[in-house]
Amino acid sequence: MALDRRHLIAHGLTAAAALGLTRHAEAAPTAEATPPAGARSATSRPAGPMELALLANAPSTPTGLAISRTGRVFVMMPRFDATVPITVGEVAPDGTVRPYPSEAMNRPDPKSPQASLLHVPNGVIDRDDTLWLLDAGLPEGKGPPVPGGAKLVQVDLAENRIRRVVPLEAGVTPSSSLNDLRVDIREGRALAYVTDQGQGEEGAILAVDLDSGRVVRRLQGHASTKSQKNLVKFVEHRPVVLRLEGGPEKPVQGGANGIALSPDGRRLYYAPLIGRRLYAVDTASLLDPDATDAEVAAGVEDLGEKGMTGGLTTDSQDRVYLTLQEQNAVGRRHPDGRIEVIASDERLIWADTFWITPDRWLYVSAAQVNRRPEYNGGRDLQQPPYAILRVRIDADPAG
Template identity: 45%
Template sequence: MPDSHFNASGSPARFARRARTLAFALAAMASAASSFAAQGNAAPLAAERAYGALETVATFDGPMPTGVTVTETGRIFVNFPRWGDDVPFTVGELRDGKVVPYPDAAVNRADDRHPADHFLSVQSVVADGQGRVWVLDTAAPNFSSPVEGGAKLVAIDLKTNRIVKTVVFPANVMRAQTYVDDVRFDFRLGRAGVAYVTDSSLSGVGGIIVIDLDTGSAMRRLTGDPSTSADTSFVPVVEGDALMQRDAKGNTKPFVVASDGIALSPDGKTLYYCPLSSRHLYAVPTALLRDASVSEPQLAAAVKDLGEKGASDGLESDANGAVYAGDYEHDSIRRLAPHGGWTTIVHDPRVLWPDTLSVGPDGYLYFTANQLHRQPGFHGGKDLRRKPYALFRVRIDAPPAPTR
């Protein structure tokens, strides 16, 4: 007699049908899994995206560049500091796709016997919008102590291509580890204008140097202030690695660079600056900066911390009041709107250490990318830089900030 329970829960025929259904389901699942796996192998995985209409202006197969400037007529100048590369000339002009010594080869030959008359190691070049390009000579090759009488600002007339003015930094603003890094000009002041210069000393203690371009007199301001000094707690991460000085034995020490980037507001009333070893942007009223009767504590109290912007080497401003900053940890260029708020305008893996920025008359922001973080001093003596270095530009649709 058949088992009534077996009859109630399922006959052999029903069991067979269930088995066939289960087999079909398993086969369908296997087919779907196979199809899913095939699609997964074929489709690209998500990756960090690049954005910003980045254009390559020039590449450099020789020494690494730092500074770039674009004149009101579109001429482009670059400089190559003497940091250990073979540097036949430390200031050059881009002509027909090549870099040629500027204003000539003779001035570019380092000569410690006549330091005021030769370019020793130039860190920055800046077109002033008044028919001149200014050369900022650190006189500190390989970050040595500055050669006495060699740290200077040199103005070259763009029509004659001749030196028309040399301002040697007086001894009262120079220290054993001073490294004059970048400069901005305001010709609305005094008889010949004023220059603001950052001291990015590798001691970590920075400052701002204010120079009267008529008399050559100068004073240091905010020396050792937290806003001009390296943030000792800051350890940048570039290309996934902590950026520290490393010798061949594996010993490390922090990479500390003081006030470096600098930019001037279009009305000349606000100076923006930042230590390289920091992610913060600072601002100070220029009227107080120039006034010797304003004490250092009073001046320090007037400094504004504008918050984090990313870690930057160079800064720049435009005529509309925007401030631009490189972000060397993220291969990016960032922009601070006139009324606040940062946006990233370029992010690209080719932007390996954005250094100096310059707004051209064509509505583009120009900047160098020089792989500074790949130098031997950060990698146990191994040079990881891969030539060529690059000069890029990105459209910003804004003219340069005026200097007069």
């Protein structure tokens, strides 16, 4: 079912006009250029501005984004600290963000960790138009996850009720910070993959068999899931470093962060938050009970430079989309390794999560994470409402 674009665009443009934001005409796609032999990057279309799809008046930083086939828009707001009022919301046509699936579910209760949402950085909608939420179990944004709090929550969108909770306790450590999720449900399999960016240098990937509930932690300590040393991310012309009020500046760390699946579900793409390289691993090896950690690690592919990114996604042509946070831009990596920049927009401040709709729009959230108080000496420089932008692409979603 095609997305009801009127639901998103009409109200987004009204709000944009009120704030003095200008809607830009969609850039007309051009034929893709053939790169010279040996070239590994190419820009084959103008990297023009994006369309403003919606302005979300979220009460906190909306890193996550998911859009149902009927056009319902959901944002996820991780609890960077205990003051965040809700961690999952549905965006109304006027930009209002309402607690989802209920206000009660959004009240963190460490004593009932399976019955409340503690810290949700991301969520996805599967082929059956069911919402899956990733809860990292961190009601204060840091410290050890609440026992039993790390979980996947399946939500029935038709009835707005919790259908199932899948514990992730077996895959987390005291320093875990689960970040992103992909769900692969098709005939013969029901699987999920989660990145753990950690609260220091170490990250990992969790693989989940949704039928049995088995959770396996893989690639901890591997270079591909670690926060890379001596790197600084620049957003809006400033280095992103921890600037706590009254304290010294500290480098930002973040291991495995963005994640994406190939169209056939056989390959997992991922990258650290602080890192410039893209990696891939065979998904079958992650849940293979006979595969050792060393064997899984031996199968990791380094796919090369891709810039500083947050979220990733793929389309039906197995092209990986890149949130180029330092350039306020969207990149696209082809299977042969070529990278092109397909859109750039000054409103795309800390590009975070992608979503591709059946009518071939690529949406991305502008989360403004770099404007948060912890990066600005205690000053909150975020400016709600938060933009959700989009650009036309020439392919279907991967799944």
